[in-house]
Amino acid sequence: MSTRISRDDLARRIAADIPEGSYVNLGIGAPTLVANFLPVDQEIILHTENGLLGMGSAPDAAHVDPDLINAGKQPVTALPGAAYFHHADSFGMMRGGHLDVCVLGAFQVSETGDLANWSTGAPGAIPAVGGAMDLAIGAKSVYVMTDLLAKDGSSKLVASCTYPLTGVGCVSRIYTDHGIFDVTADGLAVREAFGENTVASLAELTGLVLADATGADLTEGNR
Amino acid sequence: MIDKTVPDGAAAVADIPEGATILIGGFGRAGQPVELIDALIAHGAGGLTVVNNNAGNGDTGLAALLDRGLVRKIICSFPRQHDSWVFDRLYRAGEIELELVPQGNLAERIRAAGAGIGAFFTPTGVGTQLAEGKETRTIDGRDYVLEYPIRADFALISGLRADRWGNVVYRETARNFGPIMASAATTTIVQVDEVVPLGGIDPETVVTPGIFVDRVVAVGERAWLQGGAFVGGVDVEGRPHGDATAEVDQ
Numbered sequence: 001m002s003t004r005i006s007r008d009d010l011a012r013r014i015a016a017d018i019p020e021g022s023y024v025n026l027g028i029g030a031p032t033l034v035a036n037f038l039p040v041d042q043e044i045i046l047h048t049e050n051g052l053l054g055m056g057s058a059p060d061a062a063h064v065d066p067d068l069i070n071a072g073k074q075p076v077t078a079l080p081g082a083a084y085f086h087h088a089d090s091f092g093m094m095r096g097g098h099l100d101v102c103v104l105g106a107f108q109v110s111e112t113g114d115l116a117n118w119s120t121g122a123p124g125a126i127p128a129v130g131g132a133m134d135l136a137i138g139a140k141s142v143y144v145m146t147d148l149l150a151k152d153g154s155s156k157l158v159a160s161c162t163y164p165l166t167g168v169g170c171v172s173r174i175y176t177d178h179g180i181f182d183v184t185a186d187g188l189a190v191r192e193a194f195g196e197n198t199v200a201s202l203a204e205l206t207g208l209v210l211a212d213a214t215g216a217d218l219t220e221g222n223r
Numbered sequence: 224m225i226d227k228t229v230p231d232g233a234a235a236v237a238d239i240p241e242g243a244t245i246l247i248g249g250f251g252r253a254g255q256p257v258e259l260i261d262a263l264i265a266h267g268a269g270g271l272t273v274v275n276n277n278a279g280n281g282d283t284g285l286a287a288l289l290d291r292g293l294v295r296k297i298i299c300s301f302p303r304q305h306d307s308w309v310f311d312r313l314y315r316a317g318e319i320e321l322e323l324v325p326q327g328n329l330a331e332r333i334r335a336a337g338a339g340i341g342a343f344f345t346p347t348g349v350g351t352q353l354a355e356g357k358e359t360r361t362i363d364g365r366d367y368v369l370e371y372p373i374r375a376d377f378a379l380i381s382g383l384r385a386d387r388w389g390n391v392v393y394r395e396t397a398r399n400f401g402p403i404m405a406s407a408a409t410t411t412i413v414q415v416d417e418v419v420p421l422g423g424i425d426p427e428t429v430v431t432p433g434i435f436v437d438r439v440v441a442v443g444e445r446a447w448l449q450g451g452a453f454v455g456g457v458d459v460e461g462r463p464h465g466d467a468t469a470e471v472d473q
Binding site for chain 2: 048049050051052061062063064065066067068069073074075078084085086087088090091092094095114119124126127128129130131132133134137138164165166167168
């Protein structure tokens with residue numbers, strides 16, 4: 001037993017929570033790993049902000065097509081049934097609440113569901129936001145995939161974000177390497193504690209008051 | 224007779240003045256109108272304001288335009304990339320102004336300009352640094368921020384095929400900003416692989432109707448197509464396999 005699960009195991013865990021028929025956007029970085037674990041016998045449609053629904057996996061070198069890329073500007077494929085569209089339509093799909101799930105990385109998430117994931121605000125850093133703010137406020141369920149602790153050991157789950165915000169009160173659920181947290185009207189609730197973690201140990205790590213929802217039905221919809 | 228075709232990129236961009244605002248299509252390299260940008264570099268008009276999702280990749284296309292010092296200001300969502308060294312240098316030296324816009328607001332501001340919308344309330348960016356100083360309103364219990372259209376003097380975009388009336392079809396995710404940018408500029412210039420006769424594009428499949436297009440330039444087939452069919456043989460940057468130093472050597 002340990003207190004952390006691997007990034008692949010976390011991606012597998014998130015993939016298991018995405019129901020068949022969902023329209024899903026996976027953010028740049030670790031969230032793209034989730035695609036590797038979506039069940040092949042189910043139809044889950046991936047959206048990429050640069051104008052494609054029905055995104056497939058990466059092609060082999062012979063089939064790399066510079067016109068067919070994902071949000072991270074990596075080569076991808078289009079599945080049978082895919083659709084292309086322009087940028088205003090693509091972001092209308094987000095902002096208009098048509099996406100069921102998006103999975104995003106995070107620098108910090110507050111106990112009220114504020115997300116900070118686009119800028120550390122460091123002096124001299126070149127800012128870049130991309131589609132992060134649109135995704136954060138647009139999808140019906142906004143999942144964050146992240147390590148619980150930053151490299152310096154501090155908790156990424158905080159009472160109030162100190163990094164510049166991406167969106168206010170927008171996060172539904174946080175999947176971390178230590179456990180899964182739901183954002184509720186009363187703060188964060190531990191839905192699942194991995195390995196030797198407990199609600200009490202997670203409360204100690206985060207310095208937050210955490211409700212115990214570990215007995216809740218995991219198939220139940222979130223807020 | 225209406226014939227929007229022009230002989231080459233130089234003719235297409237010849238009247239772009241100093242200080243123009245130009246929408247440039249593309250998402251990274253996909254859909255970037257590189258031949259038109261090269262013509263713009265040769266044309267030499269400076270003090271430009273450029274609108275693009277990014278701020279150039281590598282040393283070609285938009286990055287080359289920046290590198291020549293022709294761009295005063297860039298409006299984009301994601302300038303910082305692994306290969307944006309030209310922009311990074313100019314920005315750190317204080318030689319280019321940046322207006323950072325969330326990508327969906329960027330797209331909608333361009334769309335709004337083309338559609339004659341005076342301004343719009345959007346939920347994207349509410350409560351963040353990128354909405355500071357902007358008018359907000361609560362509508363049906365949700366907070367929105369007021370954003371204004373981005374209109375331009377010129378749009379440079381890239382399609383797959385067009386006819387002489389300016390009807391355009393695109394290819395895959397290279398479509399991206401093309402259709403909305405085409406509608407939002409006083410003069411829209413489209414580069415395509417080939418110009419086909421009227422009727423050569425099924426009206427059901429036209430993505431950008433010719434009313435939004437002023438000039439069409441045929442630049443020849445992209446390297447990874449042959450007779451319209453995908454043949455590949457390139458990396459994601461469009462360089463032939465085994466030719467990884469091509470860009471560096473330029």
